[in-house]
Amino acid sequence: MAAPLTLVLIVAVTIRAVLFSSSLAEPLMERVEVVSPLNAWKRVVEGLALLDLGASPYSGDVFHETPLIIYLFHFVIDYADIVFMIADGITAVALYLAVQDYNKTVFRKQKYALEADRYPHDCLELIRTPKEMYYIPLKVALFYLLNPFTIFSCVAKSTCGLNNAVIALFILSTIKGSAFLSAVFLALATYQSIYPLTLFAPALLFLLQRLYIPVNFYRPSFWLFTLQYAVMYLGSLCVIVCLSFFLLSSWDFIPSVYGFILSVPDLTPNIGLFWYFFAEMFEHFRFFFICVFQINVFFYTIPLSIKLKEHPVFLIFMQIAIISIFKSYPTVGDISLYMAFLPVWSHLYRFLRNIFLVSCVMLACSALFPVLWHLWIYAGSANSNFYYAITLLFNVGQILLVSDYFYAFLRREHHLTHGLYLKRKDGSEATLVLK
Amino acid sequence: MGLLSDPNRRRALTNLLTRLNTPLWGMPVDWLVKAMQARGLEVFTQSFSRTLPFPDENKERYMVHGTNVYGILRAPRAPRTEALVLSAPCTPGSSNNQAVGLLLGLAQYFRGQMYWAKDIIFLVNEHDLIGMQAWLEGYHHTNTTGMSWTPLEGRGGSIQAALSLELSSDIITSLDLVLEGLNGQLPNLDLANLFYAFCQKIGVLCTIQGKLQRNDWDSAAGYSQAVQTMLLMVLKQASGRPWGDHGLFLRYHIEAASIRGINSFRQYKTDLTTVGKLLEGMFRKLNNLLERLHQSYFFYLLPSLSRFVSIGYYMPAFGLLAAILLLRALDLWVQLGSPAPGTEDGLPFGPGVLSVLTPLIISHLTGVALYTLPIMAQQTAVEHFPVSETEAVVLTAIAIYTAGLALPHNTHRVLSGEGTEEGWRVLKLIAIFYMAVLLGCTALINFSLGFILALTLVPVAAFITPHVPRVLSALVMVLLSPGSTLLFSIFVYQELQEAPITLLEGWNLFLSVISQGILDHNLYGSLVYPLISLLVYPCWLLLWNILFWK
Numbered sequence: 001m002a003a004p005l006t007l008v009l010i011v012a013v014t015i016r017a018v019l020f021s022s023s024l025a026e027p028l029m030e031r032v033e034v035v036s037p038l039n040a041w042k043r044v045v046e047g048l049a050l051l052d053l054g055a056s057p058y059s060g061d062v063f064h065e066t067p068l069i070i071y072l073f074h075f076v077i078d079y080a081d082i083v084f085m086i087a088d089g090i091t092a093v094a095l096y097l098a099v100q101d102y103n104k105t106v107f108r109k110q111k112y113a114l115e116a117d118r119y120p121h122d123c124l125e126l127i128r129t130p131k132e133m134y135y136i137p138l139k140v141a142l143f144y145l146l147n148p149f150t151i152f153s154c155v156a157k158s159t160c161g162l163n164n165a166v167i168a169l170f171i172l173s174t175i176k177g178s179a180f181l182s183a184v185f186l187a188l189a190t191y192q193s194i195y196p197l198t199l200f201a202p203a204l205l206f207l208l209q210r211l212y213i214p215v216n217f218y219r220p221s222f223w224l225f226t227l228q229y230a231v232m233y234l235g236s237l238c239v240i241v242c243l244s245f246f247l248l249s250s251w252d253f254i255p256s257v258y259g260f261i262l263s264v265p266d267l268t269p270n271i272g273l274f275w276y277f278f279a280e281m282f283e284h285f286r287f288f289f290i291c292v293f294q295i296n297v298f299f300y301t302i303p304l305s306i307k308l309k310e311h312p313v314f315l316i317f318m319q320i321a322i323i324s325i326f327k328s329y330p331t332v333g334d335i336s337l338y339m340a341f342l343p344v345w346s347h348l349y350r351f352l353r354n355i356f357l358v359s360c361v362m363l364a365c366s367a368l369f370p371v372l373w374h375l376w377i378y379a380g381s382a383n384s385n386f387y388y389a390i391t392l393l394f395n396v397g398q399i400l401l402v403s404d405y406f407y408a409f410l411r412r413e414h415h416l417t418h419g420l421y422l423k424r425k426d427g428s429e430a431t432l433v434l435k
Numbered sequence: 436m437g438l439l440s441d442p443n444r445r446r447a448l449t450n451l452l453t454r455l456n457t458p459l460w461g462m463p464v465d466w467l468v469k470a471m472q473a474r475g476l477e478v479f480t481q482s483f484s485r486t487l488p489f490p491d492e493n494k495e496r497y498m499v500h501g502t503n504v505y506g507i508l509r510a511p512r513a514p515r516t517e518a519l520v521l522s523a524p525c526t527p528g529s530s531n532n533q534a535v536g537l538l539l540g541l542a543q544y545f546r547g548q549m550y551w552a553k554d555i556i557f558l559v560n561e562h563d564l565i566g567m568q569a570w571l572e573g574y575h576h577t578n579t580t581g582m583s584w585t586p587l588e589g590r591g592g593s594i595q596a597a598l599s600l601e602l603s604s605d606i607i608t609s610l611d612l613v614l615e616g617l618n619g620q621l622p623n624l625d626l627a628n629l630f631y632a633f634c635q636k637i638g639v640l641c642t643i644q645g646k647l648q649r650n651d652w653d654s655a656a657g658y659s660q661a662v663q664t665m666l667l668m669v670l671k672q673a674s675g676r677p678w679g680d681h682g683l684f685l686r687y688h689i690e691a692a693s694i695r696g697i698n699s700f701r702q703y704k705t706d707l708t709t710v711g712k713l714l715e716g717m718f719r720k721l722n723n724l725l726e727r728l729h730q731s732y733f734f735y736l737l738p739s740l741s742r743f744v745s746i747g748y749y750m751p752a753f754g755l756l757a758a759i760l761l762l763r764a765l766d767l768w769v770q771l772g773s774p775a776p777g778t779e780d781g782l783p784f785g786p787g788v789l790s791v792l793t794p795l796i797i798s799h800l801t802g803v804a805l806y807t808l809p810i811m812a813q814q815t816a817v818e819h820f821p822v823s824e825t826e827a828v829v830l831t832a833i834a835i836y837t838a839g840l841a842l843p844h845n846t847h848r849v850l851s852g853e854g855t856e857e858g859w860r861v862l863k864l865i866a867i868f869y870m871a872v873l874l875g876c877t878a879l880i881n882f883s884l885g886f887i888l889a890l891t892l893v894p895v896a897a898f899i900t901p902h903v904p905r906v907l908s909a910l911v912m913v914l915l916s917p918g919s920t921l922l923f924s925i926f927v928y929q930e931l932q933e934a935p936i937t938l939l940e941g942w943n944l945f946l947s948v949i950s951q952g953i954l955d956h957n958l959y960g961s962l963v964y965p966l967i968s969l970l971v972y973p974c975w976l977l978l979w980n981i982l983f984w985k
Contacts (some may be wrong), residue, residue, distance in 0.1 A: 356768045360761070364872050371876045379620060379880075380688040381733035 004138050009226035012092070012145035013085055019155045019303050020081050033369050036267045036329035038064050038193070041157035044073055056248065064392075065159055067244040084154050087165040088108055091337075094139040094168035099173045099344055100137040102313055105175075107133065120419035126412060128347055136343050144340035153333030160333030163192050163388060167199075168338065171316060171381035174203045177210050183232035191240045195323040198301045202319060204229055206306065215309055262294060264328045269387055270371070272330040273395060276388040297326040307410075314409055317341045321402045325395055335398070342405075351408035352388040354400050361397035365390050405428050462525045462561045467504045467535070474543045476506030476557065483584035488810045488957050489824040490561035493947055501561035501697035503570045507591050508545055508555040515554055518591035519721050520691075521714070522558040522567070523600045524680050533602035533696070535559055537707055541714060552722055554591035560680065567680045568959055569785070575687055579960055596626065596721045596728065597691035598714070599680040606704050607696035608655055609640035609647065610713075612740070614692055616682035618962050619672040619881030622690040623728040624735050624743060631740045633716050633872070639705050641740060641953050644668060645932065661738035663931050670928045673883035674948075675963035676955050683959060690728045734882060753878050760871040763897050767864045771857065786937065791862045794980040797842060798973035805835045805968040809953065829949045832968075836918055839976050845946040859901055859984040866977040867896055873970055884963065887924070888971060891915040895975075901984040908982055916975055921948065 019025065028034055037043065047063030047070050050056065057063045057070055107130060113119060114127070144150055154161055170185035182203055189196035204226060205215065210353050213221050244253055251420055260266070267275045274293060281289060300322050308315040317338060324334035349355075368390050375382035464480060470477040481503045490497040509515065521541065523534035542557050560566035565938035569584040574594070612630055614621050634641035642648075644667040671678055679693025696710065770944040809831040816827035870892060878885025895915050899908065913919060922945050929936045929944075936944065955961035 287547075356765065360764070360868065363868065364875070367876055367880075368873045371879050375879065378686070380686070380727075380729070381620075 001099075001138060002346070003092070005141055008138070008142050008145055009089055009092065012088065014150060015146075016085050016088070016154050017081075019151065025155050028152055031152075031156065031370070032373070033271050033332055034152050034156045036157045036270050036331050037268055038261065038329045039159040039163070039331065039333075041159075044157075044159065048073060048077060048369070055254055056250060058252050060381040065306055066257055067248050068240070069159055069162065069192070070082065071247055080157060084157055087161045088145060088150060088154050091161070091165045091168040092145045094165070094172040095144055095340055096137045096141040098168070098172040099140045101175045102344070103133045103136060104273055109314060117417055123415050123420040126347075126415060126420065131264070132347070136346070139343035139346075140340055143343055144336060147336045149332035149336040149339070153331065153336065158331060158333055158398075159192075160331050163189065164333060164337045166192065167196060167320070170196075170199070170203070174206050174316075175313070177207065179207050179229055180232055183229060184208070184236045187233055187236035187240055190237060191244075193327070194258060194345060194362060195297055195327050196225050198298055198319050198323065200230075200233060200317060201301050201305045202308075202312040202315035205309055205315065209310075209312060261291060261328055264293075266329075269384065270329055270331065271325075271372075271391055271394060272328065272337045273326070273391070274328050279384075294328070295327075297323060311409070313411075314345075317345075318402060318406065321398070325398050325402070345405055345409065348408035348412060351411045352404050353407070354404045358397050358401045358404065361393060365397060369394075448766055455843040456830060457815060458566050462502060462504070462527075462559070464502045464504055467559055471504070471506035471542065471557065474506070474539065476508050476542055477589055478504065478506045479589040480504050481570060481573055481585050483566065484584055484959070485565055485569075485582045488951070488952060489828050489954075491950070491954055492823070492825045495966065496562070499562050499565055501566050501569075503558065503560045503566050505556055505558040505570070505589075506542065507589055508542060508551070508557065509591075509695060510551040510554050511549055513552045516592045517553040518556050518594045519553050520556045520558055520594055520597035520684070520689075521600065521718070522560060522597065522680055523602075524563040524566070525559050525621045526562055526563060530603055531601050533605050537602060537711055537714070538601065540707075541711055544711070544715065545718070546961070550722065553595060555718065556591050556594075563633065563680055564677060564683065565958060567683050567821045571683055571687060580893060580958060582958075588671055588751075594684070594687070594689045595724055597681060597684045597689055598717065599691065599693040600696075600714075600971070602696040602707070602710070603694060604696065604698040607698050607700070607707075607710065608701040608704050609642050609697050610634060610710070611642050611645055611695040611697050612692060613679040613681070613695060614643075614737070615668065615671045615678045616685040616691070617677045618675050618686075619883055620685040621672070621733060621735065622681070622685060622692055623733055624731040624913050625728045626690045626692050627737070627740070628731070629720055630694070630717060633713060633720070637709060637713050637716070639709060639713060640701070640703070643737055643740050644671075645697070648741065652824060661742070665736050665738040665744070667928070667931050668956070669883040670924055670931070671883075672881065673887050673924070673963075674952075675884060675961045676951065677959065686960075688727070689798070727958065730864055736883075749882065749886075750878075753874075753882070753889060756886075756893045757871050757875055759897055760867050760874075761895050764867045764871070766862050767867070771860050771864070790858045792863065794862060794977055795865070798839075798976040798980070799969075801842065801971040801976060802836070802969045805832060805839075806965060808835060812956075820930055824948050826946070828953060829946045830952070832949055836972070839972070840979065841915070843978070844977065860983050862977060862984075863900070863981050866974060867979065869977075870974050871897055877966065880962070884966075889918065889951055890979075891917075891920045892971075892975065896978055899978050899982050901981065903982070905982065912975075912979060912982065917971055921945065 035041070044065060046060075047057035047065070050059060050063070051070060051074065057067075073080065073083075107128070110127060119127070141432050150161075166185055166189045170182055170189055173181035173185055186196060186199060186203060189199070207224065207229065208215055209408070210223060211225065213219070213225055216222055241254075245251060262272050264278060267279050269275050277289070277293075278286065301319065303313055304318055308318070321340075322336040324330050324338060327334070369387075372382055372386045372390055376384060376387050464608065468478050468480065482501065483503070484498070484500040486498045487496065502732075507518075521538060523538045524531055525535055538557050538559065542555075545551065545555060558570060560570055565582070568580060569582050570587070572578055572580070572582065573584050573587040574590065612627060614627055616622070631641050640647065644664045646660060646664050646667075648664075649657045649660055652661070677683055678693070681693040683689035684691035700702075732743070732745050736744040736749060738744065809828040812831055813824045813827045816831055817824055820827070822830065874885050874889045874892070877888065892915065895912055899912070922941070925944050925948060926936070926941055929941070952961070952964045956964040
């Protein structure tokens with residue numbers, strides 16, 4: 001399987017190289033759907049210029065990325081294009097290996113369950129075969145590399161690509177079972193944008209499952225491992241933050257990066273939900289609504305973890321999707337990361353109910369974003385309401401997609417325990433509804 | 436009190452106009468500079484040059500060099516933050532020989548008034564649209580079309596509104612208001628209402644699309660004239676070209692309109708002093724604006740000057756057409772309704788997706804060829820065939836367009852396998868959805884173009900399958916393809932203008948329209964030609980592929 005993956009990588013690198021040298025690169029760097037005030041390349045260049053002049057890169061409220069990123073680019077600024085292409089490559093390869101390992105785990109569990117005769121007899125058609133699962137890792141890498149969202153994000157040199165690479169490495173190390181590496185990569189991802197904090201819970205659940213420690217609050221082994229993982233995670237986070245302090249000899253990156261992400265001062269339009277709302281907000285209520293919106297991102301972790309504690313990898317997928325919908329400055333690069341996971345759940349296709357509507361909505365909205373931006377900003381015939389309408393529709397489409405997959409996943413699990421053709425108590429046919 | 440109530444000024448204007456009646460060689464730059472300076476304006480010039488991609492046979496130009504002359508009347512007591520523009524294109528010959536005179540007369544009168552709050556820029560541009568594009572690009576420091584021009588030395592602040600004058604005789608019977616701009620963009624309806632209201636107040640006849648509006652709305656004749664006026668506006672807007680020099684201002688968010696003086700056989704004639712009073716009134720009203728015109732509609736259709744059809748009325752018509760496509764797509768989805776594609780074979784994608792990918796790629800490559808080859812290949816065409824460059828470009832475009840019709844017979848031989856029942860359904864689903872999104876985006880930017888394309892392409896897209904009678908469907912498809920739609924629109928346009936033409940004249944006009952379309956795209960950034968060649972034509976080719984699916 002290495003040969004097709006190498007071919008896909010070569011094709012992806014060729015496409016990106018061609019686009020880097022074309023006239024599309026400059027306009028893409030300014031498109032608000034692709035870059036945000038957090039991860040725009042122009043701001044990184046600005047920060048580097050300030051650093052070269054000896055001033056703090058965070059002075060002037062231009063640069064909002066972390067000090068490690070600025071130091072990375074301080075050394076490789078001449079090869080920036082290659083860095084982003086390599087980041088995409090790392091993400092693709094990490095996802096490939098992770099999904100390969102995960103599929104092996106899934107297949108092994110299924111085999112044990114079949115031998116223990118735990119499945120009802122009529123749901124044998126739901127059992128997954130190795131032949132069906134053979135090409136899934138390659139499809140995952142393909143979906144990530146050849147997704148137009150990823151390509152645009154890479155050509156625009158948005159640091160979202162680096163964030164995706166770190167999250168992909170975190171997923172790989174979690175699935176391989178290395179708690180320490182998983183904690184380190186999770187700390188790096190959290191350090192760059194706060195929201196991957198919510199991935200702590202699924203990583204913990206997966207590692208507990210792997211070590212056969214049951215999730216029971218009365219067992220000391222559970223608490224021991226949780227403490228271990230938490231200490232590793234928080235320790236790495238502290239080390240990285242202190243390292244940043246020593247790199248720049250000041251703490252002013254904390255309000256500039258984390259304060260910026262949490263308090264959302266910049267209301268440039270993007271594909272997220274925050275900007276329009278806060279443009280209309282009265283100052284008196286701003287703090288309250290900031291809290292509400294930010295808690296919204298973290299809030300879904302608890303109920304989802306309780307429901308999906310047997311399936312932590314699906315929980316990771318849901319969490320990444322929720323982060324990219326509800327975060328304060330989303331871009332299309334965030335979307336491409338969770339979309340890369342969709343081939344892993346291709347066996348759920350028969351239970352998906354909204355796939356036609358969702359794909360129509362998302363494709364149409366992606367085409368309408370630049371049209372309505374042009375009508376608003378250049379032609380002056382539309383206004384921000386039109387653009388926000390498309391943003392809302394796009395996010396509704398994403399939420400529908402995620403909830404559809406959630407429904408399909410739970411329904412399949414239900415069928416695997418209760419049989420495929422459900423009967424009510426009086427023998428008539430029943431249907432499943434997600435409440 | 437008002438313009439030219441002073442008999443001395445009236446005499447001066449008459450002298451000017453008489454002098455300008457004599458034919459001129461190109462533009463008298465020095466004379467204009469002196470005349471404007473004598474009237475107390477700050478005068479600047481801008482020279483520009485552009486080599487067209489191929490010679491323009493309508494206006495007989497290929498390598499264009501020109502000079503724009505503009506004079507700025509500074510507002511006496513206001514900061515120089517806003518400006519208004521009055522422009523008159525200067526062309527050799529008699530097509531627009533009175534406008535410059537009126538412009539200079541107005542400049543002299545305006546100079547004596549104290550109430551100007553905005554700077555007024557009097558612009559005389561050479562080579563009409565090309566000069567205007569150079570001036571606007573220089574004013575706004577953009578360079579989107581690759582023209583070379585000298586930077587502007589004098590500026591007047593952000594332009595709030597602009598009026599362009601076209602007067603060919605010193606006695607007029609009516610004034611025609613031209614609103615359609617580049618890419619079908621229209622100025623704010625307030626500007627048109629303002630002009631019409633003022634015309635009524637002064638007592639000058641105002642027409643739109645060359646038609647005088649009637650008072651009897653309920654009669655069949657009145658209704659049919661309104662429909663004809665609206666259809667003319669739709670056709671003009673769909674062409675995407677600027678129909679007056681004002682058309683290029685709209686892109687910079689400046690409300691602009693063109694005023695054309697018409698001398699025909701009517702009872703009441705007005706002389707230029709009245710037109711001058713009218714323009715003075717317009718400028719005084721624009722001078723009083725506190726903000727840019729944005730309160731009224733930007734998207735409308737005018738069946739007459741006192742009635743309009745707003746976007747809320749005409750968009751549902753388009754929405755219903757798009758709904759046909761979406762319903763057909765839903766129907767195909769339900770028909771396809773099978774589990775996850777292509778997991779049985781050893782390939783990551785089944786043969787279904789691959790056989791769909793080939794027509795997609797080949798159609799788009801043909802579209803790219805239609806977009807790039809005519810201009811690139813004109814030299815080789817001129818060497819091998821006895822045609823001029825313009826004819827070479829246009830005939831190459833038509834040749835590639837018709838060559839696309841031969842494609843489906845070869846596409847399937849690229850792949851070893853034959854197409855399946857599922858294959859054409861998948862291709863049709865993709866094509867229909869692609870067409871719906873494309874027409875939707877087009878209708879948002881240029882409603883008329885989107886609507887005309889939807890009218891002709893949606894029925895074809897909805898009923899086409901490999902199982903309909905082939906020859907009849909092929910004929911219908913060709914008759915409703917974008918190229919034929921253009922040909923029919925030309926005949927309809929000429930009929931509506933009450934100047935019907937013969938078939939041969941129509942064909943020549945068709946060729947010139949294609950060359951104008953390509954030139955507009957290269958010179959001003961009109962989107963019609965790239966849209967049709969790169970997106971609509973491949974979509975139509977996909978449907979053609981489906982018709983001939985084996």
